[in-house]
Each structure stands twice: as structure tokens, then as C-alpha cells.
Amino acid sequence: MKMYGLEMPEKTFGIDSALIGAFVPLLGLVLFIIISVNLVVVPKFEEFGELNSRLSTMENQTARTVEKTKYLQSVNQEDLQRDADFISSALLPESNSYFLVGVVGKVASKYGFQLDSFVINPGKISEAPKAGMDGVVKIPVTLSLVGPTLRHLELIEGMETSLPILSIDTFDMRSDNGVSRLDLKVLAFYVEGRSKVDINKLTLSELSLKKEESDLLSKIGGYTIWDNLSSSTMQKGQGVEFRDYGRLDPFSL
Amino acid sequence: MSAMSLNLLPSSAKFQASKIRLQKRIRMVMIWLAGGWLLLLIVAFVTNWVLGMRIQTATAKNKSVTDSYALMSDSILLTQDMKHKAKLVAGVLGNRFEYGQSFKIINVLFDSGINLDKYELGESGVCKVEGSLTTQEGVDRLEEIIEEINAGEREGLSEAVLVSLSTGKSQGWKFVMEVNLR
Incomplete structure (x- = not known):
């Protein structure tokens, strides 16, 4: 088949x-x-x-x-900007020891103290201040202040409630006939660069202020901001025109 | 087929009839199978189309939402910068030794008869204090204060030691003590 x-x-x-x-x-x-x-x-x-x-x-x-x-x-943008400015004022705007001397001098004069001497150590290239893991650079300055013994405690508290944040590293005080001489090593802090973030990966909790951050803002809210310094060092590089001094290049002679 | 029924057809015709019935059944089974397969195919393609449409809509919505979120990038970066700095500032404040608080404690330590001439605070939280006294009672009071500190009766201080005590004919008493801040 x-x-x-x-x-x-x-x-x-x-x-x-x-x-x-x-x-x-x-x-x-x-x-x-x-x-x-x-x-x-x-x-x-x-x-x-x-x-x-x-x-x-x-x-x-x-x-x-x-x-x-x-x-x-x-979020109120004005409040946000104000808080951000406030936090920024807790840190030095630039890595500048002169600015720090200016801040300490201002605080000192408020409490009747005078800046007697100061030492800054810009440092060698090999010993340039390096940022820690968190990007914070410590700016040190060693100062001697002279003023009334009775107000030294006010001065210390004034320095500890100042913005930019000042940290007294070493302290030595001598008093004689109602006059005190304070030898201090003061540190202030500067942050290198901005934190890099991927805005799309942020969670809502990372956007909103945490309790600790709000507490910090409240705490430093009572501090005095010394941001009206107008030293020449602060203005360098702003509106300065190039000037040709007409010097001859010794290597082209 | 019941046992009592009688089939008078010849065997070849019976075989043909059962073959035709079988073919009929097979055809039915094939129709059901093909129908099921077709239905499955239709379901697959319809689901595919519906899901595609939903994804398209969701993508468009996501894009529009993401775009409006990205418009706020300045505000987001400002917040993040603020949070970053707040974390650093909190760390600095947390690690900072509060000299003012310590000196407040030491300042209230001595009565009016005892003068403080020099403070020196070391890194380990030990404060070296140099002072002067004019009377013998002042020296007794100083020793009492040191005992009170060592007995834990003075808040903020854990230990005190009188390092030196000196006097001369025309001068009062001079002392050096070390105080351990808690």
C-alpha cells in the first residue's frame, strides 16, 4: 500500500x-x-x-x-539657600591662612585683645596640607594675643562660637597684673571641591534634612559669622588687570 | 458498543468504519490542539502588545517626571552640598576640645584668695595650672580643693595633683598643679 x-x-x-x-x-x-x-x-x-x-x-x-x-x-528655596550659606560660612571659603588670622583678630578685638604676633606655615610642597578622607583640609595658624585677664574666658568662648569654625589645638596663657598673654594654635577648616552626586540615585531621605543636620543648624545658629572681612588677600584675583613690567628674559639675552 | 448489540458488517467494512471513526477523532483532537496553539499564540501577541503599550506609556511618564526633577538639579546639588558640609562640620565640632567649658570649670575652682597666673592645656586633657597665694589659709584651701577633686566632688574634673609649692621671705606662695579634665 x-x-x-x-x-x-x-x-x-x-x-x-x-x-x-x-x-x-x-x-x-x-x-x-x-x-x-x-x-x-x-x-x-x-x-x-x-x-x-x-x-x-x-x-x-x-x-x-x-x-x-x-x-x-x-522646600522654601530662600530658606534652603540661607541654610546652605550658613553651613558654608562654618568652613573657610578658601585655603587661606591670612583669612584665618583676620577672623581670629576680629574675635580678639571684640573682647579687648590684640593680635601681638602670628606665624603661618604655608609649608613646603612635600608637606602641603592634604585633605583627609572626607576632603577637609586643616589650616593652622599660631598666634599670640594680649588682653585683659578678666575677659580671656569670653575670648575663648567667642572663638568657639565663631563661624568659620575655629578649633584651638594648643593653648598657653600667662597672666601678670591683669594682663594675659595667650599663645594659641588655631585650626580652621576648608573643604576641597564639591561632593559629586548622581541626583537620580538619591533617595527621598537623602534629599531631606536629617535630625542631626537640623540640630547642627540650630546649634551653629547662635554662632557669630565673621564673613565681612575685606582683606586684600580676599580680593586678590578679582578685577585685577594684567600689568606688563617690561622685564627682559635673561635667557634670551 | 454493548455486548448484546449485533454488527453484521463484514470485517473489512468494520475495519474501515473504525478507521474512519478514528480519523474523525484524530481530526477533532488536531482541531483542538491547533485551536489551543492558536489561542496561545494570540494570547502571547496580545499580551506582548499590551505590555509594549504600557511600557511606552510608563517610559513617557517617567521621562516627563525625570525631566521636571532634573530641572531642580540646582536645588538638589545645593542640598547635597549643604548636607556634605554639615556632616564635616558636625565631625569637626564632635572632635573639637571645648576649651571654654574646661576653663569655666577651672575658673570657678579657686576662691578669691587664690590667683591663677598660667594655664596650659595638654592634648591628653591634663591642665597645668600655675597660681599664687598670699596666706597660709589659702594653702589649706588649695589642699582641700585637691582633695575634693580626687574625691570626685568637683564636676568635670577627675584628678588633681599638687606638682610644686614654693614660698620665699618677701613673697607669697606659688603653686603648680595638674588637673585632669574628665
């Missing part, structure tokens, strides 16, 4: 070949379905899982961004 173009015996393995022939299309279909399900449908359904998780990630991200945007819109 002929089946699907092939010459077949009457019986195959004791089963009628016509009976086997009846199952061939079914087997072919089943095979086709198995192959197509494995090659098309199953990968497609796996893709749905990925798409679903991508969708939910995107929706979550959108929801978080909306929350952050709402929070930022609710």
Missing part, C-alpha cells in the same frame, strides 16, 4: 500500516506545537516576565521621582 508517497507494507510491527498512517498528521501537529511552543511561545512568556519587572521598576522609579519632586517643590 502507498502512504504519503511511500510504499508501506500492510503491517508494521504487527500493527496495520493504515492505522499508523492515521496518527501521522496528529504526531506531526504535536511535534510542530512542541517545537513552536519551545521556540516562540516559551521565550515570549519569559520576555513578559522581564517586561513586567521592567515596567514595575519604571513605575516605582516614577513614583519615587514624583515624591522627590513634590518634596523639593515644598
Whole structure:
């Protein structure tokens, strides 16, 4: 007998070949379905899982961004700028020892003390002040102040409640006939560069002020800001025009 | 087929009839299978289309939200800069030795008969104090103060030692003591 173009015996393995022939299309279909399900449908359904998780990630991200945007819109920009300026005033605006001497001199004069002498150590290249892990550079200055003994405690407290933040590293005081001489090593702090942040990765809690940060702002809120210094060192580089002195290059002679 | 029923057809005709029935059943099974497969395919493509549309919408919404968030980048950077500096300032203040507080404690330590001539505060929190006295009672009072400190009766101070005590004919008493600040 002929089946699907092939010459077949009457019986195959004791089963009628016509009976086997009846199952061939079914087997072919089943095979086709198995192959197509494995090659098309199953990968497609796996893709749905990925798409679903991508969708939910995107929706979550959108929801978080909306929350952050709402929070930022609710923040008073003037208050934010004021707080940021206030925190910035706790640190030196530049790595400048003269500025620090100026600050200490101002505080001292407020309490009747005079700056008798000061030593700054800009340092060697090999010993240049290096920022710590947190990017803070300590600016030291050694000073001698002379003034009334009765007000030395006020002076120390005045220095400890000043902005930029001053830290007394060493202290030596001698009093004689109501006059005190204070030998101090004072440190102030300067931050190198700005912190680098990826704004999209920030969480809402990272955007909002923490309790410790609010407490810090309240604490230093009572400090005195000495930011109205107008020393020539502070103005260097601003509006200074280039001047040609007409000096000859000794190596071109 | 019931056992009592009688089939009078010849065996070849019976075989043909059962073959036709089988083919019919197989065809039905094939139709169901093909229908199921087609349905699965339709479900897959419809789901794909729906998910694609949802992702498209979500992407557009996300982009618009992200864009409006990015417009606030100045404010965000300002906040982050402030938080960074606040952390540094808090660290500096946390590690800073409060001289004012320590000197307040030492200043109230001595009565009016005892003059303080020199302070020197070391890194370990030990304050070297040099002072002068005019009377013998003042020396007694100084020793009492040192005992009070060592007995833990003076807040903020943990230990005190009289390092030296000297006097001359025409001058009062001079003393040097070390006080350990808590």
C-alpha cells in the first residue's frame, strides 16, 4: 500500500500500516506545537516576565521621582539657600591662612585683645596640607594675643562660637597684673571641591534634612559669622588687570 | 458498543468504519490542539502588545517626571552640598576640645584668695595650672580643693595633683598643679 508517497507494507510491527498512517498528521501537529511552543511561545512568556519587572521598576522609579519632586517643590528655596550659606560660612571659603588670622583678630578685638604676633606655615610642597578622607583640609595658624585677664574666658568662648569654625589645638596663657598673654594654635577648616552626586540615585531621605543636620543648624545658629572681612588677600584675583613690567628674559639675552 | 448489540458488517467494512471513526477523532483532537496553539499564540501577541503599550506609556511618564526633577538639579546639588558640609562640620565640632567649658570649670575652682597666673592645656586633657597665694589659709584651701577633686566632688574634673609649692621671705606662695579634665 502507498502512504504519503511511500510504499508501506500492510503491517508494521504487527500493527496495520493504515492505522499508523492515521496518527501521522496528529504526531506531526504535536511535534510542530512542541517545537513552536519551545521556540516562540516559551521565550515570549519569559520576555513578559522581564517586561513586567521592567515596567514595575519604571513605575516605582516614577513614583519615587514624583515624591522627590513634590518634596523639593515644598522646600522654601530662600530658606534652603540661607541654610546652605550658613553651613558654608562654618568652613573657610578658601585655603587661606591670612583669612584665618583676620577672623581670629576680629574675635580678639571684640573682647579687648590684640593680635601681638602670628606665624603661618604655608609649608613646603612635600608637606602641603592634604585633605583627609572626607576632603577637609586643616589650616593652622599660631598666634599670640594680649588682653585683659578678666575677659580671656569670653575670648575663648567667642572663638568657639565663631563661624568659620575655629578649633584651638594648643593653648598657653600667662597672666601678670591683669594682663594675659595667650599663645594659641588655631585650626580652621576648608573643604576641597564639591561632593559629586548622581541626583537620580538619591533617595527621598537623602534629599531631606536629617535630625542631626537640623540640630547642627540650630546649634551653629547662635554662632557669630565673621564673613565681612575685606582683606586684600580676599580680593586678590578679582578685577585685577594684567600689568606688563617690561622685564627682559635673561635667557634670551 | 454493548455486548448484546449485533454488527453484521463484514470485517473489512468494520475495519474501515473504525478507521474512519478514528480519523474523525484524530481530526477533532488536531482541531483542538491547533485551536489551543492558536489561542496561545494570540494570547502571547496580545499580551506582548499590551505590555509594549504600557511600557511606552510608563517610559513617557517617567521621562516627563525625570525631566521636571532634573530641572531642580540646582536645588538638589545645593542640598547635597549643604548636607556634605554639615556632616564635616558636625565631625569637626564632635572632635573639637571645648576649651571654654574646661576653663569655666577651672575658673570657678579657686576662691578669691587664690590667683591663677598660667594655664596650659595638654592634648591628653591634663591642665597645668600655675597660681599664687598670699596666706597660709589659702594653702589649706588649695589642699582641700585637691582633695575634693580626687574625691570626685568637683564636676568635670577627675584628678588633681599638687606638682610644686614654693614660698620665699618677701613673697607669697606659688603653686603648680595638674588637673585632669574628665
